[in-house]
Amino acid sequence: MNIHSYFLPPQIEFGEGAIANLASHVQTLDGKKPLIVSDAGINSAGILSQATSPLDNASIPYATFIDIEPNPTDISVLDGLKVYQEEKCNLVIAVGGGSVMDAAKAIRLLTTHEPPLETYYIDSEGADKIHADMPPLICVPTTAGTGSEVSQGAIITDTSLQTTNRLRKRALITRFNMSNVALLDPELTLKMPQALTAATGMDAITHGIEAYVATKYHPISEGVALQAIKILGANIRTVYHNGDNITARGEMLLASCMGAFSFQKGLGAVHSIAHQLSTDAPIPHGIANAILLPPVMEFNLPHVIDKYADVAEALGVNVNGMSKGEAACAAIDEIQELNKELNMPKGLRKAGLDREKLPKLAADSMLDHCHKLNPRPCTESDMLKLLEAAF
Numbered sequence: 402m403n404i405h406s407y408f409l410p411p412q413i414e415f416g417e418g419a420i421a422n423l424a425s426h427v428q429t430l431d432g433k434k435p436l437i438v439s440d441a442g443i444n445s446a447g448i449l450s451q452a453t454s455p456l457d458n459a460s461i462p463y464a465t466f467i468d469i470e471p472n473p474t475d476i477s478v479l480d481g482l483k484v485y486q487e488e489k490c491n492l493v494i495a496v497g498g499g500s501v502m503d504a505a506k507a508i509r510l511l512t513t514h515e516p517p518l519e520t521y522y523i524d525s526e527g528a529d530k531i532h533a534d535m536p537p538l539i540c541v542p543t544t545a546g547t548g549s550e551v552s553q554g555a556i557i558t559d560t561s562l563q564t565t566n567r568l569r570k571r572a573l574i575t576r577f578n579m580s581n582v583a584l585l586d587p588e589l590t591l592k593m594p595q596a597l598t599a600a601t602g603m604d605a606i607t608h609g610i611e612a613y614v615a616t617k618y619h620p621i622s623e624g625v626a627l628q629a630i631k632i633l634g635a636n637i638r639t640v641y642h643n644g645d646n647i648t649a650r651g652e653m654l655l656a657s658c659m660g661a662f663s664f665q666k667g668l669g670a671v672h673s674i675a676h677q678l679s680t681d682a683p684i685p686h687g688i689a690n691a692i693l694l695p696p697v698m699e700f701n702l703p704h705v706i707d708k709y710a711d712v713a714e715a716l717g718v719n720v721n722g723m724s725k726g727e728a729a730c731a732a733i734d735e736i737q738e739l740n741k742e743l744n745m746p747k748g749l750r751k752a753g754l755d756r757e758k759l760p761k762l763a764a765d766s767m768l769d770h771c772h773k774l775n776p777r778p779c780t781e782s783d784m785l786k787l788l789e790a791a792f
């Protein structure tokens with residue numbers, strides 16, 4: 402029998418008002434001066450002050466770095482590192498969505514690992530060069546989608562490749578990227594705009610579906626993935642139409658965290674292509690996933706009929722009387738229905754992509770690690786066909 406390694410998430414604290422415990426977590430982790438990593442939008446929406454007020458109340462000094470952009474680059478990571486070092490911080494707190502949490506993980510990595518970041522990307526065989534000696538990390542997600550608070554990955558846009566016109570997202574993947582504490586407070590997600598709620602929610606659903614059918618043997622993750630899909634399917638329409646529903650916001654937040662836990666089993670072709678779409682076109686990650694998910698599911702269908710039938714049931718489709726094949730197709734139909742209801746763009750062209758970029762995107766998608774666990778092996782020509790189908 403093969404030997405398998407599974408990693409469980411860190412401490413997850415979930416509930417309305419959970420942010421009040423931030424100061425005690427900092428103290429438990431012996432944080433003398435945290436670096437708060439966030440972005441300008443979180444700051445101007447007043448969410449950052451919601452997160453920092455427990456530190457103010459406990460008179461814990463902290464430094465802030467709020468210059469993280471969407472699809473964060475290695476340049477922002479170095480800028481954040483500079484603040485960490487100048488301010489003599491000894492703990493990192495990420496307050497934001499996936500971009501912020503991923504950048505915070507990379508900043509934390511470089512506090513104890515010699516730059517450049519290229520040394521450590523998984524596609525340059527860098528994972529083994531990452532060691533456990535890093536400052537503590539507390540993640541406070543303000544969106545419900547990425548689940549980066551419990552994932553081993555951090556996706557960074559690598560600008561060192563710009564000269565060869567291959568600017569692309571690359572992954573730092575190590576169990577040492579896991580946060581020490583994931584603090585899930587649905588109150589911090591209430592101000593999420595409707596479009597962001599939809600896009601991040603579809604990202605979470607894509608995590609669950611791709612993880613459930615990924616080829617790695619990981620029954621623990623499969624169980625979590627299916628339950629995540631169930632909770633997301635039951636709540637995504639509610640939060641889209643009624644963003645003030647704190648109960649549904651909480652369900653989405655916890656399920657997105659579960660989705661990310663489950664994708665330690667692997668992801669698939671949707672994510673390999675979506676990672677490139679966010680660097681080569683102005684298409685946010687969740688929207689790219691939502692558009693790509695139906696064509697990739699159709700491509701995978703013959704290989705995972707039973708599992709897609711399970712997905713249909715988890716999404717809430719009434720599969721009574723359906724064959725496995727019919728139920729599997731119903732899962733794809735349900736994703737298309739969801740995309741319609743959540744007003745996702747009807748294709749990559751409508752989302753702002755130029756057709757001439759498709760061949761380069763197909764080639765770059767092959768360089769991404771995610772598709773290697775896709776249930777149906779992908780060639781570059783498959784990637785191009787999937788891009789054309791999603792166009």
Ligand SMILES: [Fe+2]
Pocket residue numbers: 547604608672686690
């Ligand atoms: Fe994702």
